[in-house]
Amino acid sequence: MIAEKLGKENEEIQLSELMSFSNEVNTSIVRLNPLLKGMTFTVAINDKVSNNWGNEQDIRTIAVLPPFAGG
Amino acid sequence: MLTPKEEQYYSRQTILPALGKAGQERLKNAKIAVVGAGGLGCPVLSYLAGAGIGQLTIIDGDKVSESNLHRQLLFTLDDLEKSKAEVVKTRLLQSNPYIKVSLFTEYLTPTNVKRLLENHDVIIDCTDNYATRYLINDVCFLLKKPMIYGAIHRFEGQISVFNYKTGPTYRCLFPLAPSPESQQNCAEAGVLGIIPGLIGMLQATEAIKIITGIGEVLSGSVLFYDALNQSFNKIGLQRSAEQTLRSIYTNGELNPELYKQTFCVSSGLETTIDEIDFSNLSQYQWIDVREKGEEPIVPEGLSIEHIPLSALKENHHLIDGERIIILFCQSGIRSLSAAETLQKEGFTSSKSLKEGISKQLITLWKQHLTSYSLKAQ
Numbered sequence: 001m002i003a004e005k006l007g008k009e010n011e012e013i014q015l016s017e018l019m020s021f022s023n024e025v026n027t028s029i030v031r032l033n034p035l036l037k038g039m040t041f042t043v044a045i046n047d048k049v050s051n052n053w054g055n056e057q058d059i060r061t062i063a064v065l066p067p068f069a070g071g
Numbered sequence: 072m073l074t075p076k077e078e079q080y081y082s083r084q085t086i087l088p089a090l091g092k093a094g095q096e097r098l099k100n101a102k103i104a105v106v107g108a109g110g111l112g113c114p115v116l117s118y119l120a121g122a123g124i125g126q127l128t129i130i131d132g133d134k135v136s137e138s139n140l141h142r143q144l145l146f147t148l149d150d151l152e153k154s155k156a157e158v159v160k161t162r163l164l165q166s167n168p169y170i171k172v173s174l175f176t177e178y179l180t181p182t183n184v185k186r187l188l189e190n191h192d193v194i195i196d197c198t199d200n201y202a203t204r205y206l207i208n209d210v211c212f213l214l215k216k217p218m219i220y221g222a223i224h225r226f227e228g229q230i231s232v233f234n235y236k237t238g239p240t241y242r243c244l245f246p247l248a249p250s251p252e253s254q255q256n257c258a259e260a261g262v263l264g265i266i267p268g269l270i271g272m273l274q275a276t277e278a279i280k281i282i283t284g285i286g287e288v289l290s291g292s293v294l295f296y297d298a299l300n301q302s303f304n305k306i307g308l309q310r311s312a313e314q315t316l317r318s319i320y321t322n323g324e325l326n327p328e329l330y331k332q333t334f335c336v337s338s339g340l341e342t343t344i345d346e347i348d349f350s351n352l353s354q355y356q357w358i359d360v361r362e363k364g365e366e367p368i369v370p371e372g373l374s375i376e377h378i379p380l381s382a383l384k385e386n387h388h389l390i391d392g393e394r395i396i397i398l399f400c401q402s403g404i405r406s407l408s409a410a411e412t413l414q415k416e417g418f419t420s421s422k423s424l425k426e427g428i429s430k431q432l433i434t435l436w437k438q439h440l441t442s443y444s445l446k447a448q
Contacts, residue, residue, distance in 0.1 A: 001227075049243075049306060049309070067201065067244075068222035068224040069199060069200055069222065069249075070224050070262055071196070071200075071221065071222055
């Protein structure tokens with residue numbers, strides 16, 4: 001769903017730039033990808049749901065996870 | 072105790088060392104409520120019936136339609152327009168007569184949810200909308216019952232077990248319901264039939280693990296599946312929404328006011344096909360709030376304004392406040408949000424077409440076009 005919106009499955013980013021946008025991960029993600037504004041999603045850092053950056057040195061992956069409605 | 076016939080029926084299962092007859096007894100004594108008998112519900116119910124869950128309760132107010140059949144494999148063309156819950160019950164008991172199946176052919180609401188779910192050991196979320204998911208989650212928190220979550224979108228699926236012992240809840244993952252603009256169920260987004268089949272089977276597996284105590288329950292993690300690259304990703308999740316959930320209750324009861332938005336409770340903003348005067352369509356302005364390219368396509372020749380919900384605010388100049396405004400989408404969710412927005416902005420004649428654009432509506436439109444052209448001759 002997010003990949004459809006952004007037209008890409010993943011990307012490499014400058015973490016320091018992303019972290020400089022905001023202390024909140026969700027806010028930073030939207031600043032980097034304005035197309036996500038208004039969308040509901042949860043962020044996972046290193047495969048754990050989190051909205052706090054923690055230690056930059058330890059961050060390997062950031063996943064943007066949308067809710068699904070279907071059933 | 073298992074009867075001799077039950078022992079024979081479950082023999083391939085009870086020889087599993089981790090399960091045995093003791094595990095089979097636990098399955099026989101279990102009561103599981105399955106909310107939704109559609110894409111997820113069909114495989115969940117099929118496999119739990121086969122496994123020998125003693126009491127299955129099916130909660131679904133929907134009827135079988137043709138577009139269900141590619142993924143809801145318990146139904147056939149002979150079942151169209153029949154109650155899903157009733158058809159599923161018949162199929163399950165044909166397959167396994169040793170279980171009990173109860174039905175509630177009604178939709179879950181804030182007023183009936185506690186009554187319908189409280190006498191069960193496990194609740195399985197096989198719904199197709201956020202409102203009901205949050206409702207199930209919140210009442211499972213109140214009742215301290217595990218909720219097995221499953222959800223799908225196109226080629227992807229999600230599954231987890233929420234409210235299991237002290238584990239996280241659905242609100243710990245997604246604290247608030249998405250905006251109506253981003254709510255797309257299978258009718259709107261599309262889905263490969265296999266996806267709910269797979270996710271439903273995983274949900275049934277978790278149910279069996281919870282009841283029998285074998286394996287590691289998927290609590291504290293959410294499994295994300297992507298069929299296009301056959302990947303499973305497990306994401307860790309901690310309990311964090313406790314304060315929010317406690318605030319939802321007043322004297323141990325859910326506050327229905329909190330679900331008005333998510334349930335899109337209408338307060339008179341909805342209309343149905345039966346209430347529309349097709350002999351005098353000029354009194355209406357039809358507005359299609361779907362995104363461009365969504366099917367089914369509106370028949371040619373009709374005067375229908377296409378304003379996607381996301382673009383509604385900047386296109387008020389296209390709306391005719393002198394006529395009755397009928398808004399429609401695929402299933403009535405986005406159009407209800409549009410009607411609420413327009414009502415607040417002074418378009419007091421705005422109505423949402425309940426259940427969205429349907430075959431019946433298209434037929435009525437086409438009939439109108441035919442009779443109009445005959446008059447014109």
